[in-house]
Amino acid sequence: MHKDFPHLLSPLRVGSLTLPNRMVMGAMHTRLETLDRPRQRLAAFYVARAAGEIGLMLTGGFSPTPEGVMEAQGPLLNSAAQLHEHVPVTSAVHRAGGRIVLQILHAGRYAKVAGCVSPSAGRARINAHAPRPLATDEVWSTVASFAHTAALAREAGYDGVEIMGSEGYLINEFTAAFTNRREDEFGGDFDGRVRLPLEIVKAVRARVGPDFLIVYRISAIDLVPQGMTASEVAELARRIQQAGADLINTGIGWHESAIPTIAASVPRAAWAGAVRNVKDAVSIPVMASNRINMPGVAEDLLASGTADLVSMARPLLADPDFAKKTRLGRVDEINTCIACNQACLDRIFTESSATCLVNPRAGRELELNGGRASRPQRLAVVGGGPAGMSFAIHAAGRGHDLTLFEAADALGGQLNLARKIPGKAEFNELLRYFETSLERAGVAVRLATRVDAEHLCAGGYDAVVIATGTAPRRPDIPGIDHPKVVGYHDVLTGRAPVGEKVAILGAGGIGFDVADFLLSDPRESLDVSAFQQAWGVDPAIAAPGGLLDLQAPARPAREVHMFQRKPAPFGRSLGKSTGWILKSRLRRARVAMTGGVAYDAIDDRGLHYTVDGEKKCFAADTIILCTGQEAERALYDQLRARGLAGHLIGGAHEAGELDAQRAIEQAVRLADAL
Structure with a gap:
């Protein structure tokens, strides 16, 4: 046992499985099944992680019904005719010494398909399709569909199933008053709202028997109005255990939450309190998730009694050998997930397959295999x-x-x-x-x-x-050599002093980053308390959904005005899944943004510009050039x-x-x- 990670590297009995360590690859959408040779791609992807000694792997979500898929042609498992797509994957994983669990995910009102369904009427703000409320008999049919898919998963050779009850998908939509306004047996009070997940777990256990792993992914903190409180989450966890689950995984927030949950702006292990609430409620193992990207972070969570296992999804994109390097004491060689989302989530949101910024081989194991060169140079x-x-x-x-x-x-x-x-x-x-x-x-x-x-x-x-x-590109503006003008490089390295009134020319990613550098508190992404205060998160989850009213931000240290030549909305080049976080911070810092400008001149008075035919001057102390680059x-x-x-x-x-x-x-x- 490695002296630095005695908990992380210890085996654990979970249901009928004995895991060699406490590290789990969490479920994530990869869209590999949409590419050529999908079975071979998925097998190669999972085998690489199994060979890297990860204790357990959870697949991306497979819907039990056609209306529950994430998108048109999304992963679906509801027929024995589909088993041939799965058996080669599970067989390859087992040959490599790994264990793999199929996630069953009904997307509910998040399904980007016409005819999507939900507990009650109401379109999700992240989906163009409005859902149809399920009738009571359809809810019972959905319960049976989960059990049927679980039985197929067992037949396909999986070691278990994970029932996705978090992140705002269908089951989570039933558990929260935010989206459940039903008056039948699946709505109303708390008992009615949690009936669906309990019936699903019971039906799955009855169908697969006692020796098949059942994981339930609970929403440990909803982060939406009228979401569950800590006491409600704990009570649901207790009932999930009684219904027959072997392991509870913790999900954080809904996809439509106005609070970041997994981006780099979230401190490491920021949601430990929400996980601990679940852990204290049950006797079966509990898994922590979200912003756990290094062995030391994981070990601390286990050593403190916060959780029994740790789920790391994107870190296993970044380095399939994460667990093996941890066991061998080669932590400094781990290719760490930087939580940028650029090549994984952002690609998924733009209908591409997932890979990884720091590891482009992820998802491309068939093409980018890095074999030895035939003629070294x-x-x-x-x-x-x-x-x-x-x-x-x-x-x-x-x-x-x-x-x-x-x-x-x-x-x-x-x-x-x-x-x-x-x-x-x-x-x-x-x-x-x-x-x-x-x-x-x-x-x-x-x-x-x-x-x-x-x-x-x-x-x-x-x-x-x-x-x-x-x-850096230097634009042709009269007065561009004025002492007020500095480049972004000199600002970020501290070589150029910056005044109280700042004009930023250029509103691409660099312009936004410079504004953030000048205005934001770096503690927000490093200290959990500072993050919670900045985003209005209730650490006790006593308020519904764990949300507190945001306090008015203090007066910013500087007045910053961003300019761009294009008349287009600001921030179009920012990351699909992270740009909103940055824009939200800059709104709190009262950053002004003006597009469609023509730069006229720079002089002692500041920046002279024209917008909509009107000549104006911003009395800047410092003008920062973020106007692009040249090769x-x-x-x-x-x-x-x-x-x-x-x-x-x-x-x-x-x-x-x-x-x-x-x-x-x-x-x-x-x-x-x-």
């Missing part, structure tokens, strides 16, 4: 940002001889700016992973070394990879002129918005292709 990489470091690590892993040159005296590139933004402290973990991996891969790193084409051509390299990044590719052009093979990746290939996801994926694909 001697390669140079110029630039130690995300693209350059990622390429060097993966190419060295394939057997190539790598030297990485970085002009600065430290690795990281734009990561060194990103990690200064409130809510982005997890980028420190990514930088730690890169630095550790470079050393382990044997990459020769040359810091504070600016190389030119002549040096590279004389170095005997088979090819050079240019990852020199971008340079730094001069070295690439010089190498081509000399006949040396060169490859462009990252910002040097395409500037645009700074995009670590694209940069890292390009790097990995190039490393696999050479």
Whole structure:
């Protein structure tokens, strides 16, 4: 047993299963089933995690009925004719020594299909489709459908099922007065509202027998008006145990909650109090979830008695070997989930398949397998940002001889700016992973070394990879050289003082990040109490849904006004699942935003601009340029002129918005292709 993680690495008997450790891969939508060779893809995806020694895996949600699918053609298991899609997956997982549980999820009013259903009328604000209330006999039919799907899961070789009763899906819609206004046996008082989950658990247990794992995912805190209180959640947990569940998993919030639950702006293990409320109510094992991304965080939750297991979904996208590295004492080599959502949730919300910003191989195990190169080469990489470091690590892993040159005296590139933004402290973990991996891969790193084409051509390299990044674009505005004008880089590094009245030119991701840097409290994403106070979360969950009235924010330290040339709404380039969080914080900080402007001049009076034909002046003390980037590719052009093979990746290939996801994926694909 590893001395640092005695609880995390200890076995646990759960129902009829003995798990080798307390680490579970939580359920997540991947949409891998929509791609070519879905069975092979899913098998490869889960086998990689099983080989990485995760104790238990939960699949993405499969609906028991056609109207309960997440989207048209979404995962559905309601017929024996579908078993051939599952048996190859479960068989492969078991051959790899893993255990896998099928999640049964009825999306209710979140189902993005015509004919979706719910306990009562009322369209969810995140769905264009209005639901039809279920009749009483249809509710009973739904209970039978859950039991039928559970029986099929057993026949398909799964080790159990998870009944999804959280996150605002159908079962959760029944348990909360927010969405349940029924007057039959499945509505009214608390007993009526919780009848559906209890009947489902009882029906599933009766159908699958005593030796098949039943997990129930409870909503530990609803975070919606008229949601359950702590005492109601605890009572439901007790009744779920009595109904026949072996294990309770904890979900946090609804998808329409106005409070973030899993983004990087949420402190690690922020929901421990809600989990502990469930744990104290039952004698069966309880699983903690949400913002648990490192073994130390998980160990603390278990050691404190808050939970018996920890569910980590996205961290197993980031590193399938998370559990194995923990057992071997190689925690510094874990590729940590930075909770950015960019390549997982944001892709799901835009109808793409999930992968991972820090691990582009996730979900692409069939294509990006990183095997040994048939002819190792001697390669140079110029630039130690995300693209350059990622390429060097993966190419060295394939057997190539790598030297990485970085002009600065430290690795990281734009990561060194990103990690200064409130809510982005997890980028420190990514930088730690890169630095550790470079050393382990044997990459020769040359810091504070600016190389030119002549040096590279004389170095005997088979090819050079240019990852020199971008340079900030400086717009052509009269007065652009005025002392009031500074670049975002100088602001984030602290080299440029910033006054009390600030104009930010450019409203892409960098502009929003700079505004957040100037105004937000960094403690909010690091300290649970500060987070709860900022977002109006009741730590005792005594108020319905765990919501408190938000207090009026204090007067911000600065007056910030953001400008953009485009007349489009602000924030369109922000993350689909996280942009609203950032915009909400800036609204609280009273940031003004003006689009469709023409920049006229900058002088001692401030920024002169025209909007809707009217000339105006904002009396700024500081004007910060966030006006885009230009690719730094001069070295690439010089190498081509000399006949040396060169490859462009990252910002040097395409500037645009700074995009670590694209940069890292390009790097990995190039490393696999050479």
